Amino acid sequence: MRVALFVPCYVDQFYPQAAIASLELLEKYGCEVHYPKNQTCCGQPMANSGFEHLSGGCNHNFVKNFVGYDYIVAPSGSCVLHINEHLHDDEFPAEAKYIREHTYELISFLTDILKVKNLEASFPYKVGMHQSCHGQRGLKLAQMSELNAPAFSKPMDLLNMVKDIEMVELDRKDECCGFGGTFCVAEEAVSVKMGKDRVADHIKQGVDYITGVDLSCLMHMEGILKRQNSKVKVIHIAEILNGSIK
Amino acid sequence: MKVADHAQRADIFNQDEKRVDWHDETLWWIRQKRDKIAHQIPQWEELREAASSIKAHTLSNLHNYLIEFEKHAEQNGIKIHWAADAKEHNQIVHQLLQKNNINQLVKSKSMLTEECHLNEYLQEQGIDVIDSDLGERIVQLAKEPPSHIVLPCIHKTKEEIGELFHEHLGTPKGNSDPQLLTEAARIHLRDTFLTRKAALTGVNFAIAETGEIVICTNEGNADMGAHLADIHIASMGIEKIIPKREHLAVFLRLLARSATGQPITTYSSHFSKPRAGTEIHIILVDNGRTRQLGREDFRSSLKCIRCGACMNTCPVYRRSGGHSYHNAVAGPIGSILAPNLDMKDFADLPFASTLCGSCTNVCPVKIDIHEQLYKWRQVLVKEGHVDPKKAIAMQVMAKTLASPTLYHLAGKAARITLKYAPFVVNNKFNAWYLQREMPEVPKSSFGEWYQQNRKDS
Amino acid sequence: MMSREQILHAVKMNQPEELALPNLDSFFENQTQGDIAEFTSVLQGIGALVLQVRNHQEMINTLKAQFKIGEVRVVSPLESLREIAEPFIGDDPHQLANAELVILPSHFAVAENGACWLSDALCSERVLPFITQHLVLTVNKEDIVPTMHEAYARIGKADYGFGTFIAGPSKTADIAQSLVLGAHGPRSLIVFII
Known part of the structure; x- marks a missing residue:
């Protein structure tokens, strides 16, 4: 299985360890993983700001880089959702369609395609799971608290395979952290307040780490935790599942 | 007269954090009451679907x-x-x-x-x-x-x-x-x-x-x-x-x-x-309702039965207060109704959201509220209702992200100055730092690590 | 008249191609019990008192113990309650301003939400159930339907000038979300299941 790793721009620049863990995880489960080096971004920052019409060049570059693989996998729910919903290319419409339909967020790729049943990882800490909205409500990685429907959670299925980990129950299990792309600066006051409240919920449950599938949310919460001089750390779920941290 | 936009009003509302907490918790409590009673109805989701279809039929x-x-x-x-x-x-x-x-x-x-x-x-x-x-x-x-x-x-x-x-x-x-x-x-x-x-x-x-x-x-x-x-x-x-x-x-x-x-x-x-x-x-x-009826992307906003559930669940509404929306109907539903009344006056509202999607999930008539917020953003930009400075910044960003060469240059710069990180492109980067720290800068990017540690590409 | 034509024209131009109406039959299946127990627990949960009695006399005895019958104005169209209540025969609803207790029959009640349905066939003066300080409704025990679907099936094409579902006493939580019974309408509601 030829898999291309899509590493979102901010992960590439600020959280390479999450991308490394994603790569190693995919390799462990037998994927032939490639990292197309001329990849840039999914185009979401423009599109969510109302400039989707400017994302043509970015989309085209995306298609050029990710054409010819069985699957494209990224350690980010938000970027994947954007590709799934909005990737179009006038020059290569069929290729864009294939990519749209075969781009997976890492967790759902592990559970749905690779059907992972065992993990070699231990993480002896108390951990809170942040359900990023685009992964959860967009990609349906876990049941949404608003709906009257059976519970499930793909990230929890995997985290439950990790040895020695203690997962906590949050008061508000799927409330948005307030990152929201450009929202985090355009609506600074509300964004920060949302982040503070989310972080407080995790702290109240006594966590050592906050994990999640989206580093954008984690970066925002990390910014708040650090400003508060909190000992609580953030960690991408791939690093836990990969056993990257002992 | 230019009225203060949502962000400015929300900023004022947030100066009294205790009030924000109270407002948030009170509305969250109502959201929980809603969950509890909705989850007692086995056919709840079917009811939402039926309500949505009845309204769609009626509008047609x-x-x-x-x-x-x-x-x-x-x-x-x-x-x-x-x-x-x-x-x-x-x-x-x-x-x-x-x-x-x-x-x-x-x-x-x-x-x-x-x-x-x-x-x-x-x-x-x-x-x-x-x-x-x-x-x-x-x-x-x-x-x-x-x-x-x-x-x-x-x-x-x-x-x-x-x-x-x-x-x-x-x-x-x-x-x-x-x-x-x-x-x-x-x-x-x-x-x-x-x-x-x-x-x-x-x-x-x-x-x-x-x-x-x-x-x-x-x-x-x-x-x-x-x-x-x-x-x-x-x-x-x-x-x-x-x-x-x-x-x-x-x-x-x-x-x-x-x-x-x-x-x-x-x-x-x-x-x-x-x-x-x-x-x-x-x-x-x-x-304006007939005008909205003619907008295919926004037509279904007319299904609204004014229950307010989208406001109670909205993490932004709960922390910015209804007056921040400067419109008779506030919150997520107000933000997709108001631009139909006046695009210029209400151009800020579709941006007053993280697009988390909770509104869409609680809506009893299944209006795809957060998707309409996204679509209104596209319309408002095309109609020229956003800050020209933001438009220029977006063009620079589009160019950068379309070119791997420019992108890699910018990326290197970003790790040092964080200046071009995509989420802060509107030149208000200071807003990140007011109450948050920057991420720690790693020694190398993933791309650089990959070149040293894996062979292909 | 111009606006009428203008609006209708704009609607016609802008409405999409016709979409089908959904079938609601499935909502008549898989119901919860829909019985007296459910009705009672739901209605008591929203601030009303539910009592089961064998007949009107038993209800009268209960009301005599609850209210200062004889000292306050008690209004009811029910002939069987003449011992404690007078009918309203005036033509100005404002004359009901001092009604303390109003007792009305209802057509049927709904188990899932505790609502009782009454139309002007049973309550000739519309303001009666609203203006009184305390309201009593009666419902026959065989007239409890499970959900609103059966409720509207039961109402059918009935021709009324006014009809209302009443579920509980008048209430508000507008002040700091603190629930207060007795906003503008009745301060209390008792439903007698007969």
Whole structure:
């Protein structure tokens, strides 16, 4: 299985360890993983700001880089959702369609395609799971608290395979952290307040780490935790599942 | 006059963090009540689907249903008026009052009259208007607009209300007991109900098949007003029509459960004919609704039954308060309705969201609210309603992200200065740092690591 | 008249192609019990008192113990209650301003939400159930339907001038979300299941 790793721009620049863990995880489960080096971004920052019409060049570059693989996998729910919903290319419409339909967020790729049943990882800490909205409500990685429907959670299925980990129950299990792309600066006051409240919920449950599938949310919460001089750390779920941290 | 935008208003609201916490927790509590009762109905999701389909069908055949409704209502002795816009609506109300030599009006809750700014208009014409919904009366005394469509004074603490009632209704100073304050309002408004000859109400549902209207309240104020007045004026948007009586079953099962977590409102009153010797007038108002009907991407916003569930669940609404939306209808649904009224004035609202999608999930008529917020952003940009500086920055970003060479240069720079990180492209990067730290800068990017540690590409 | 034509024209131009109405039959299946127990627990949960009695006399006895019958104005159209209540025969609803207790029959009640349906066939003066300080409704025990779907099936094409579902006493939570019973309408509701 030829898999291309899509590493979102901010992960590439600020959280390479999450991308490394994603790569190693995919390799462990037998994927032939490639990292197309001329990849840039999914185009979401423009599109969510109302400039989707400017994302043509970015989309085209995306298609050029990710054409010819069985699957494209990224350690980010938000970027994947954007590709799934909005990737179009006038020059290569069929290729864009294939990519749209075969781009997976890492967790759902592990559970749905690779059907992972065992993990070699231990993480002896108390951990809170942040359900990023685009992964959860967009990609349906876990049941949404608003709906009257059976519970499930793909990230929890995997985290439950990790040895020695203690997962906590949050008061508000799927409330948005307030990152929201450009929202985090355009609506600074509300964004920060949302982040503070989310972080407080995790702290109240006594966590050592906050994990999640989206580093954008984690970066925002990390910014708040650090400003508060909190000992609580953030960690991408791939690093836990990969056993990257002992 | 440029009004302050959502972000500026939200910033002010957030200067009192305790109030934000209280506002957030109170509305979250209502969201939890909604969850609890919704999850007791095994067919809840099917009900939402049915409600959405009934509304979609109605909108697709609205022309005939409006005519059918008019015909049946008139057969029942109700007078129908048509208003193309807010101004005409207000004039119709005024003329009806003038014709009957009435200069005092008691109103029950109607978001449409808020949208039309009826109170201000009538006051200018010398009409005394008293809002009878307790929450609306409170904001009326405070000379403020409602901040929530179901809970008009949810932004006010009981202490503030106690102070207001002390000033206007003579309750003891310093007393903010809700029981005592409600009793004071009851006495004050009972006198109003007994002395007003005209009552104005909103409309929750209008039935094409029968020509009747349904009005839901918990307080009983719409009924007290309407059954004691000589003239009952009911104002409704043209989208309030549903085809048949049996469809009310679906909507009444959803409405109060979604709104406040109650199984049904205390009163669901069906007005079919006027009482002997009295009149019922229904004003059918367009005010931009036909325009929205023609916008394919935004048409389904007209399905809204004004339950307010999207506000209660919205993490942004809960932490910015209804007044930050500077529109009669606040929150997520207000943010997709308002740009239809005026793109320029309300260009900020579709951006006042993280697109988390919780609104869409609680909506009893399944409006894809967060997707419409996204689509409004595209429309507003194309129509030129965003900051030109932002447009330039976006063009730079688009160019950078389309070119791997430029991107890698920018990326290197970003790790050092963080200047071009995509989420801060609007040049307000300082806003990140006000209350948050920057991420720690790693030694190398993943791309650089990969080149050193893996062979291909 | 111009606006009417203008609005209808705009609607016709802008409405999409006709979409089908959904079938609601499935909502009549898979119901919860829909019985007296459910009705009672739901309605008591929203602030009303539910009592089961064998007949009107038993209800009268209960009401005599609850209210100062004889000292306050008690209004009811029910002939069987003449011992404690007078009918309203005036033509001005304002004359009901001092009603302390109103007792009305209802057509049927709904188990899922505790609502009782009454139309002007049973309550000639519309303001009666709203203006009174305290309200009593009666419902026959065989007239409890499970959900609103059965409720509207039961109402059918009934021709009324006014009809209302009443579920509980008048209430508000507008002040700091604190629930207060007795907003503008009745301060209390008792439903007698007969």
